[in-house]
Amino acid sequence: MSARPLLLAVYAHPREGAEVRPPPSVRLVEVGVGKVAAALGTFEAVHDARPAAVLSFGLCGTYDGRALGVGAACRVRQAVLSDEGVCTPHGFLGLGDLGLGTAEPLDADGGLDRWLDHTAGPLPAVRAATVSTCAGASDLARARRERSGAVVETMESYAIAAACARLGVPWAEVRVVSNETGDRDRARFDLDGAAAAGRALVERIFARWEEAPPWNP
Numbered sequence: 001m002s003a004r005p006l007l008l009a010v011y012a013h014p015r016e017g018a019e020v021r022p023p024p025s026v027r028l029v030e031v032g033v034g035k036v037a038a039a040l041g042t043f044e045a046v047h048d049a050r051p052a053a054v055l056s057f058g059l060c061g062t063y064d065g066r067a068l069g070v071g072a073a074c075r076v077r078q079a080v081l082s083d084e085g086v087c088t089p090h091g092f093l094g095l096g097d098l099g100l101g102t103a104e105p106l107d108a109d110g111g112l113d114r115w116l117d118h119t120a121g122p123l124p125a126v127r128a129a130t131v132s133t134c135a136g137a138s139d140l141a142r143a144r145r146e147r148s149g150a151v152v153e154t155m156e157s158y159a160i161a162a163a164c165a166r167l168g169v170p171w172a173e174v175r176v177v178s179n180e181t182g183d184r185d186r187a188r189f190d191l192d193g194a195a196a197a198g199r200a201l202v203e204r205i206f207a208r209w210e211e212a213p214p215w216n217p
Contacts, residue, residue, distance in 0.1 A: 005051075007026045011031070051169060061152060111170070
């Protein structure tokens, strides 16, 4: 009997994954908060573990609480960079506008994403805007949503996806909404509840991977 393929599961902050107990076919790694930590941590973990696939998971903010409210889970089908560039009095200029190259959207692996939807779903598939500074003001949240077409905001999705793409490893992601973006005094938050829901979600995914992964090595 062949060994089960290894799933590398990465998360940013202890609140998201430190209490999760993975089965033998899943390696769990905390990569850190933010683009730089997440990219480096994921690159190192993939290089060391040589997994069949990478699943990232954690919390996110929603740009549209009516479409995806606090406590809701989703699959990140595509990650985009949302704040790489310059803010000017006339609007935001991205890397392409500045002649500094482009940061193309990165898609989740189609097969792995479909397996996640079948295993843990149905979960809505969304675009995630990856940022260094979260949108704690309503005008900023609105501008980012309009510019990126994203439904949720994270601090790591694109960085993790980029590391996986560089190393040629399939990547997919699930997130649970912990808060509404926008003015902090009006936005709804439930960090603990969303983190608990996220842990329960990935434990179901891990159990299914242990029983019947989407492919064999």
